[in-house]
Amino acid sequence: MYAILAASPDRQIVLRTLDPSGLRNGPDTTTDRSGLPGLVAEFEASHHPRWVWRTAADWYPDLLASGVPLRRCHDLMLCATLLTHSAYAGVFATSFADVEGLASQPGSLPSAAPAQGQGSLFEEPSAQGPSADELEAELAAQLAAVAASAHPGKLRLLCAADSAGALVAAEMQAAGIPWDAQTHEALLADQLGPRPRGFERPARLEDKANELRARLGAPSLNPDSPQELMRALHRAGIEARTTRAWELREFTHPAIPPLLEYKKMARLFAANGWGWLDAWVRDGRFRPEYVVAGVVTGRWASRGGGALQIPKQVRAAVRARPGHKLVVADASQLEPRVLAALARDDAMAAAARDADLYAGIAAAGFGGDRAKAKVALLGAIYGATTGESGRLMPQLARLYPRAVAFVEQAARDGERGLTVTTHLGRSSPAPSERWQRLQRSASAEEQRRADAAARDRGRFTRNFVVQGTAAEWAECWIAELRQQLRRLASRGLHAELVYFLHDEVMVHAEEEAAGACADAVQEAATAAKRLLFGDAPVQFPVSIAVVDSYDQAK
Template sequence: MYRLVASSADGGAVLQRLDAAGTPADSPEEVSAQDFATAVRRIETAERPRWAWLRTAETYPALLAAGADVGRCHDLSLCAAILRNSARVTDYTPLDGITTDGVPTAPGSLPPSAVSQLQGSLFEPGPPPGPSPGHLRAELAAQLAAVGRSPARARLALLLAAESAGSLIATEIQHAGVPWDTGVHDALLRERLGPRPSNGARPALLEAKAAELRALLNAPQLNPDSPQELMRALHRAGIDARTTRAWELREFTHPAIGPLLEYRKMARLLSANGWAWLDAWVSDGRFRPEYVVGGVVTGRWSSRGGGAMQIPGDVRSAARALPGHRLIVADASQLEPRVLAALAGDEPMAAAARGRDLYAGIAEAGFGGDRAQAKVALLGAIYGATTGESGRLMPQLTRLYPRAVRFVEQAARDGERGLTVSTHLGRSTPAPSERWVRSQRTASADEQRRADALARDRGRFTRNFVVQGTAAEWAECWMAELRVRLRRIAQRGLTAELVYFLHDEVMVHAEDAAVAECAKAVEEAAGAAGRLLFPGAPVEFPLSVAVVESYDQAK
């Protein structure tokens, strides 16, 4: 059963019960903005429906702020984006007004301090009303019918459910936030950079490093933050670098190189995670980034501020559990290679990874025990690095695991021909652009070389798409399964919060009494995700799990 949510003309909400096909099961109920959360709590308790709404990122934050969490939803915009491109769907086009970019339009990419000002009620006056209830009903019915007509209906249904669950999880993670000790963070900044400056000046230690660099380069007016000025100063000092990239600078022995690299490291800390970052993204002792579900074409999440997809090691010590609590940090070991083994049905590769490190198992099977070579060969197959060292090792990998290599090679050949490829559950690559198609219809030798290069680029993309996209599906199923288990623990009055996610890694914040149960839930959820996607497949998805006081202790 579904419960449709649409905005009403006066800023409230229209709620309506729908059957499994999206057909109205009773008359719509209109509630005011003030009563909306109360109505949701009442219906959630009585019916446990699957809520259907235009965008979770627009509707759910205010519900959470009002204490109304929900169990399931169907995000019409995210699902439309999947169905619009899926090669396993025919005769589906989103209705007018149903955007499929997957990017929330409100509250937007704002820091938590600004977001909180927008969450006083569900529908603030001002923005134009969204699609009507009838329009949303028709869109839901069209999506459900499209899935029902697909020969891959079961997988597509799982994909839409996982993506929608991901939208709930992303909102809940932002609402909960990573526990963040601003005192620890500030002390770290002071130690590395000096006291917090005023009026936008450089911190004292950073300015001292800049002065040292100016002296060594004999450039008293140098602004080391300007690439153009820096390049001119380097050349005047006899450092004939073509770029200011660290790997190239390290090739020179000039005494300024060390201080320059150190300056850039310090400047990067200031710009990426300095005091301005603390002010913008940490509130009430929590780091609250904004995730974008399906923000990458493969289905991976991205973020729209705060650097959620990469908390650098320099500041991880500030991600710290509250007193009487612990952080449970878990990441899936060698997720993408294991996904490839399951996708390809390559039992020898699955056996090489059973109960041990996958690369070590492959090395033992055919690379003379050299784990590094096994890793280079397998990642080369997945990411398309089939020249150089990877290319040299590819024949041996092919002899060992022909089905796995053939799977990614076929995806690459399909991409080179302009065909669409799909993940295990049915997310598909966009069709090649008209410009790409025109590039393949060439005549001259130079044009042909360019066309061949573009075709190979697309082949590398499609080769990785099927693996990375399926890994993203596994991760969403993992989190969805974990969410169910954590909600059961929390219903007993224990703190069990999913507070962070990064591709194949999750972080749970739990009180001491719930730590063991939460750690078990993380492990069980991973096993359940594997069975959901690949029932009966002999592939394991092991985790590395650490119970720590601060995030830096997990690595």
């Protein structure tokens, strides 16, 4: 059963029910905003519907704040976006697709923390959204597009996974990552010095800046200015083209060590310093906003506080509350294992049975040299096919011809301007009009540029199919884990999913529930593999640590 939630022009809330095929099966129910939590809770308990809305952000955060968690939903915006681009679905046109969202840069930070008590759904009416009729029509169009697609089962699963991700994202934001502000303050004081006043640099950071100025002979240098820093480096005979750390390490000048240390300390101060702590940690929790499928491959992004980049220097501040544990898990070497399953390469699948896939590949054909095996395989996935990766590629192709042929075909398709598609049906964007014009150019100079642009696109599509399918596996993993945690809660074992990063999850669990949560994480990984790849002989092992703080897991 589907249950549509929509706001009406007269400030009422409309609940409309549809049967599993999407046909209306009863009269609408209306309520005012104050009555919505009770209505939804009652309907959820009695019917377990799949809730339908334009986007989960319209309703779910406020329902969670009212103590009304939901089992499942159909997020029309997420599903419309993937159907619009999916080669499996053919031509699907809708105004619900978030085309602009995918085109924007993910992870940009707002200037201030989100307001406490997010949303005002139950106090004041928000801007008028789609009507129940419009939502019903869009749902019907999406269900029809999936049913008529080349792979309806896969697209149906992908829509369900993205929609479940929308629920997880809202629940993780509501729960928040447990964060000990005192520990964070102590870490900053240890690494940067006492908390500075106003816009001053912390004492240790200023000391490092003075050391750098002395080494470069530039007493007035502002090391935070790339232009000033570059001029000072050149005057000192350091002919760096950029101030990136990897390039600076190539030089042996005595100014390089303090410069690298300064950059590391300055990054901590800017990204996770006292200003960050004041803005983003409230009541012992860090609550970023997660953006489901925020990048074109289906990976998540975030808005607020850099949630997808918790640096090592402050991980000790991510600390379980008294009587609780953190269950931290990550999928080992996820993308190479996904490639083995996608390509149905039995030889690579055999290597993937070990906990360390690279060691298995090294033993099979690289004389036991794990480093070479890793360079070769990652080069195949990411398109680094020159240098050491290129030299090792023939050996990798002899060992795993199906896997190498799979990514090579994706690269060739991209170079020709074709789209490629993940296992469940998320397709790469079509090439831009500028790219296509360049490919049609005739002059020798423009042809060289066209060839370079084609190779760049081939590297993108080569990785798109692997990274995108890995994102699908991970989303199924957290969706399954979410259901496992709900079942544990029914047994009195309470835990909450608080963090998700590509191939890593963190659960904040009551101490007596931690062991069961660890089992649930592994069972969810097994279920995700079965959902995507059936009985394919590829293992997806998960490393699990039950700890008091995040730094202890890494």
